[in-house]
Amino acid sequence: MQKLNSTPHQKLALPTPSADAMQASQQLQKLIRTEIANHGGVIPFSHYMEMALYTPRLGYYSGGSAKLGADGDFTTAPEMSSLFGATLAQVAQQLFTQTPAAILEFGAGTGKLAFDILSEYQDSNFPLNRYFIVELSGELRARQEQRLKDFPQVVWLSEMPAAFSGVVIGNEVLDAIPIELMMRTEHGWSRLGVAASDDPAESFKLISLHDQAEDIAHLIAQIPESESLPIGYISEVHPVEIGFMRSVAAMLLAGKAQSGLGGAALWLDYGFPAQEYYLPQRDKGTLMCHYRHHAHPDPFYLPGLQDITAHVDFTAIAIAGVEAGLDLLSYTSQASFLLSCGLTDVLKRIPVEDPQRYLPASNAVQKLTSPAEMGELFKVLLLGCDIELPISLAHNLARFDRSHKL
Structure with missing residues (x-):
């Protein structure tokens, strides 16, 4: 094991947590230190992130603090506008001509996306059979149950079902799956781990793990032109996301069989x-x-009180799905x-003459679609199991398809 040459622990000008929140973080830090000690002084970064x-x-997603919205840590597309969910409901409804009228959502957050989709179907009298939610957070599930209490179609699951036919939705789910950190050294690529720090100003530190080359070859293979990247280059690879995508594919294939x-x-x-993820200039x-x-x-600032995320490598996710038997649709x-x-068609339902409703909705559309906001950084990947896109939807999406860039 080798300690990385790192800068001192950052003094972050962030809001001060409550005494209870600080105590919870300290308890979690103690558990992580015990886990590190039980594993010989170091754990993979993915293990740290999971804890x-x-x-x-x-843990952040298992505790009781608010995560989303104005009082939380970040805002997602469903929290911005109900137009987002209404548009996804339209997409799913077009696919229901080839699948059962059922949705399975992973990580439903506050339940806002589910509420908007179900409301869209309720308003249009569309008979959705079931809306399954796979939720690991007890606190978030409680919030979802309160918000969705008037929709009897909703069923909560504590784990992915073995088989499912219908439409799976995951909005900002993949970015919260633990990743492995990799660094290119003078001796080749190294996986990074987490150890307890001796510095009283730091809780934990990153160190290099001396894995056998053959044990991490599959991780290095995810990085295009890995040997051309500079010494000291650090980035993420996504083996857990890949495994998750294979499980989703197996679930859909089993649903098809049933x-x-x-x-x-x-x-x-x-x-x-x-090819864009692992650019030489993105060296951190x-x-x-x-x-x-x-x-x-x-990532070591107040564990349990902050979200830890990494951007998604959509190439790795798409390849995992296709190799597991799915089709890349868009x-x-x-x-x-x-x-x-049809986002703008949904917006048109609100009269321009009603500025109190129309202006906030129009501003939300701008945030969802502007390249300077969420429009370009966020991507959409659609995989299928024995279905084809409806002609009109296929035509509209084909004009902007970027599958050739994967």
Whole structure:
């Protein structure tokens, strides 16, 4: 193991947590230090990230603090406008001609996206059979149950079902899956781990792990032209995301075997194709943390109280899905996807003559589609299991398809 040459722990000008929140973070730090000690003084960064986000009652997604919206740490597209969910409902409804009328959403947050989709179907009298939610956070599930109490179609699951036919939706789910950190050294590529720090100003530190070359060859293979990148280059690879995508594919294929009907998986997240992800100038990777609407790069700041994310490598995700038996139906920017799927038509339902309703909705559309906001950074990947895009939807999406860039 080798300690990295790193700068001192950043003094971040962030809001001060409450005494209870600070105590919870300290408890989690103690658990992480114990886990590190039990594993010989170091754990992979993916293990640290998993504990920081998902430790029962103490992890970021398992604790009781608000995560989303004005009082949380970040705002997602569904929180901005109900037009987002209404548009996705229109897309799913077009796919239901080839699949059962069922949706499975991973990580439903506050339940806002589910609420907007279900409301759209309710208003149009569309008979959605089931809306499954796979949710690991007890706190978020409680909020979802309250928000969705008037929709009997909703069923909560604690884990991915073995088989499912219908439309899978994951909005900002992949970015929260633990990643491995990799660094190119003079001796080749090295996986990074987390150790307890001796510096009282720091809780933890990154160190190099001396893995056998053959044990991390599959990780290095995810990085295009890996040997041409500079010494000291750090970035993320996504083996857990790849495994998750293979499981989703297996679930849809099993659903097809049981029902005889296909399925689709729709992923919306921020990220890049591999050739853009691993650019030489992006030498510190994409790892980012979010705390009370402040973004910063320190994953060791108050574990359990902040989100830790990395951009999605859409090439790796698409390849995993295709190799597992799915078809690549579309890959494009969020702006192109939403506009191709009728976002502006949904906006037109609000009279321009009603500025109190129309102006906020119009501003939300601008944020969802502007290249300077979410429109370009966020991408949409649509994978299918024995289905074809309806002609009109296929025509609209084909104009902006970027599958050739994967």
